[in-house]
Amino acid sequence: MTIQEIQETAAGFTQQSELNQIKSLGIKTIFDPPILAAVSAHDSVFTQLQEPQIIGNHHQLPVGRLKDAATVISYFLPFSEDIRRPNRVPDLPAAAWLYGRIEGEELNRALAGHLVYVCREAGASADAPLLDPEIHMPEFTSRWSERHIAFAAGLGTFGLSRSLVTVRGCAGRYGSIVTSLNIPASHPRYEPFLSYCSICGRCSDRCPAGSITSGGKDVRVCAQYQDGIKKQFSPRYGCGKCQTAVPCEKALPAIIPNRTQ
Numbered sequence: 640m641t642i643q644e645i646q647e648t649a650a651g652f653t654q655q656s657e658l659n660q661i662k663s664l665g666i667k668t669i670f671d672p673p674i675l676a677a678v679s680a681h682d683s684v685f686t687q688l689q690e691p692q693i694i695g696n697h698h699q700l701p702v703g704r705l706k707d708a709a710t711v712i713s714y715f716l717p718f719s720e721d722i723r724r725p726n727r728v729p730d731l732p733a734a735a736w737l738y739g740r741i742e743g744e745e746l747n748r749a750l751a752g753h754l755v756y757v758c759r760e761a762g763a764s765a766d767a768p769l770l771d772p773e774i775h776m777p778e779f780t781s782r783w784s785e786r787h788i789a790f791a792a793g794l795g796t797f798g799l800s801r802s803l804v805t806v807r808g809c810a811g812r813y814g815s816i817v818t819s820l821n822i823p824a825s826h827p828r829y830e831p832f833l834s835y836c837s838i839c840g841r842c843s844d845r846c847p848a849g850s851i852t853s854g855g856k857d858v859r860v861c862a863q864y865q866d867g868i869k870k871q872f873s874p875r876y877g878c879g880k881c882q883t884a885v886p887c888e889k890a891l892p893a894i895i896p897n898r899t900q
């Protein structure tokens with residue numbers, strides 16, 4: 640299989656799934672079709688992610704997830720205009736965003752499961768880390784960071800808000816599949832770390848919690864703010880002000896001073 644064939648399968652699944660709508664809000668599309676990228680499961684980037692200054696050695700290698708891993712396929716599901724537009728106002732998150740964040744995750748999980756099925760139908764083994772209930776750890780960390788995996792696969796680079804900035808923007812959700820299928824690496828990986836970020840500071844201005852500064856994002860301050868949102872809107876939560884009404888919301892920013900490639 641090629642990455643293009645898998646991308647078409649993923650796009651078809653996303654467009655046809657009943658889970659890609661919020662009937663109670665009249666929203667017919669939570670996510671636009673995903674973009675995908677493939678990277679060798681043996682790329683040195685995965686051991687770099689285990690360095691203490693990046694994530695740490697609790698972060699799993701692809702071969703730690705799947706013994707015969709050959710390729711990691713990462714995908715980005717961009718939120719549709721119907722989810723992003725209402726959240727462009729300041730302060731509290733829009734209902735569409737809260738539903739997109741929580742109900743949308745059901746579609747994300749279903750897509751991951753579908754891609755595992757597709758790989759297995761092709762005679763390969765496959766694993767979707769986001770379906771593993773043990774993947775999340777205390778203290779805002781994970782054994783498999785989907786954003787870092789997307790960076791590793793070349794889907795985008797980080798922004799000041801620590802969202803991943805892709806050609807389809809930063810507002811959306813990520814997932815990945817580890818598989819024994821041999822698929823050539825599909826995207827170059829851009830350096831430095833903030834290549835796609837214009838450092839415009841708009842995400843910092845938008846953050847109601849003050850968690851984004853010129854040094855990046857304080858995840859604890861963000862999480863504390865979102866705890867308050869959860870108390871108010873439980874079972875839903877989210878914020879996404881740093882991902883909406885910003886130049887990187889749905890595309891790369893027009894001016895990218897840091898990009899060297």
Ligand code: SF4
Nearest residue numbers: 798836837839840842
């Ligand atoms: S809003 Fe500006 S500074 Fe923040 S991540 Fe996007 S491009 Fe970078």
Ligand code: SF4
Nearest residue numbers: 846861878879880881
């Ligand atoms: S999600 Fe909200 S609180 Fe967290 S960094 Fe973004 S704007 Fe700030």
